[in-house]
Amino acid sequence: MYIHIGADRMIRAAELIAIFDVNIEQSSKISSEYMEHAREQGRVVQVGEEEVKSIVMTQDQIYYSPISSTTLKKRLNHIF
Template structure:
């Protein structure tokens, strides 16, 4: 199964670790550190030209998605329910 993150980016559902609203990056020191480390390792990808609304953490990469975390979570939940 696959999850569409926006633009032309699709990931395998099995790679998904977490989906967060972008505000967590501003409100959590741990999240800031995590994203900072991912940036140092060049494991961050921004999807599309639109403003990012969510952070998607996978096994190998962190994505900034223009799709809201609520919508992405619904997509992920639909996969687990089928």
């Protein structure tokens, strides 16, 4: 199964590790350091050009999604 995370991007639900609200990056020093390290490794992907609302983590990539974390979680509930 796949989940649409914005623009033309879909990911396999089996690869999904976590979905976070984008504010977690700003509210936690550890989270911001982790994201900076991931950017340096080239693992962060911006989905579309709209305002970022959530962070979607998979095994290989981290996506900045324009879809809210609540909406993405609801989509997952329909899959499972």
